Amino acid sequence: MKNQRIVLASRPTAEATLDNFRLETVDAPAVPDGHVLVRVHYMSLDPYMRGRMNDTKNYAAPVALGEVMGAGTVGEIVESRQAGFAPGDKVVCMGGWQELAVLDARQPGMVRKIDASQVPLQAYLGPVGMPGVTAWVGLNKFIEPKAGETVVVSAASGAVGSVVGQLAKAKGCHVVGIAGGADKCAYVVDELGFDACVDYKQYPDEKSLGAALDAAAPKGIDGNFENVGGMIMDTVLSRMNAFGRIALCGLISGYDGQPLALQNARLLLTQRLRIQGFIVSEHMALWPEALAELGMLVATGKLKYRESVVQGIAAAPQAFLGLLKGKNFGKQLVKLV
């Protein structure tokens, strides 16, 4: 049995390129005691992976050169050497950018069996997985919105942003998305039910983007779920009401190493704002509650989501580079079966 995988071939010096990745075909890995072999059905592509390509201080260790890129995956066990796991079990695990992954099933949480009867398997990589829990934690624990408040979400049509906005709507908030392109904005309002969505591609500077935000959020902004950073974050910041809260989840505009200054930092003081940076994997105690709620919402059709799927491991690097530029529309997945 052969395994195709993508390894980090070189580190980006600025923008990541296809040259930074290498496709390899190797023998299927051996399965030691306590481990399982998983055939990956879907792997997830997420912006945080860009940070791990750098050899710099970050919240996770960098991927080593020549090492398989990490990724959340869903799949099926094809061989098990650990009691409680059997071939045919559907699981979610960090299988990485490859078709076959060996994982230590003895470690808590490393291989989690999932029920694909109520929601599709790949939803465990989206609204009922890491992106969904990220949205849930940032909104509920750091923005803590009250009914009637205005919440703004950047990257609103994405895997995280789309959940943030729908959860905030359910709490009675006025919800404004920021997304790139008329199609995404229409989807955010018409399908997801946000009150408004601002197409940042139409507004090249803070002044024009700010005017559009003012129209969409006439009472100012109380909560900001920030996925982007840079000019978009500064513009939102300048519209924050007193005592506003910012859940800082991602800075996709700066993942290629661009300077990422917060120009309007003065407002943090004058408006008495709170910014909280967070990583969802450090809030594991909240996952069960979040997943239970998200799973119910997806199973009952109350939480909508959208996927961008490419086929085959060889397509992963190009899809990932597109994700960093906002070319995906919904959760970016790679289908491997």
Added chain:
Amino acid sequence: MKNQRIVLASRPTAEATLDNFRLETVDAPAVPDGHVLVRVHYMSLDPYMRGRMNDTKNYAAPVALGEVMGAGTVGEIVESRQAGFAPGDKVVCMGGWQELAVLDARQPGMVRKIDASQVPLQAYLGPVGMPGVTAWVGLNKFIEPKAGETVVVSAASGAVGSVVGQLAKAKGCHVVGIAGGADKCAYVVDELGFDACVDYKQYPDEKSLGAALDAAAPKGIDGNFENVGGMIMDTVLSRMNAFGRIALCGLISGYDGQPLALQNARLLLTQRLRIQGFIVSEHMALWPEALAELGMLVATGKLKYRESVVQGIAAAPQAFLGLLKGKNFGKQLVKLV
């Protein structure tokens, strides 16, 4: 009876200057029912006053042109038309930049009687007043330091910073001050008991200031009480440990309208930091507990403080401009009797 006072003559276009102030001599104000007339003994000069000279969105209404500049004051009642207040009572109130002030004693908290037998009257403008409570609230409610953690305080020899550091030391923290000049740094370490103090005037750029901070805070920084902003804040930010907390109290480096970008904003995410801007007057529920603790610490000599006193209302503008440039050494007061 005549009253000398300082009014706002014009708004600064950049740096504030003496021309922005005007000394006036007027008749002592009449005392309506429910009011008291206070002879001001000491008035407080504080950085926040600079913000109120601008006609821009801020946490407090701007001072109107021709209006008396606001200030916290301590003094003695010379005439009372409100039961419960009598001539000779020592009080703390927002008397403003003037020798005689009329205040509505019916409004809760507007005129507060104080006991000057245990601590000097003017301490109610410093460690047992707004600056002390600011330190207490920012440290205890927003930094929430644990024993063994490292806390860095900018403007460390000032009215707020000096209290922050002493309270943090009492909690078992490693405490590092940042101050301007060898005299201030020596005072912060030798008199106030900080573990170290970095003289920012010796280090013109982030690299050299950062090296000095590394030496003073070898385990990184867990809590930052920020009074200054700009390059100093960015340098501290770049040394923050994961899950660090920043209490954002002041941005004195930007009070003249300079751009005040946070260059290292990316670290808010990668280090999962929290920044909380705050204004102490919005946390009134905490004042009684804070004042009780601070009063006890001052009365028993456990909390040290230092004052910079100028004599006479006419000296106030120059002293205020000096305060904005860090020329004061300790709490800046104007003595009016």
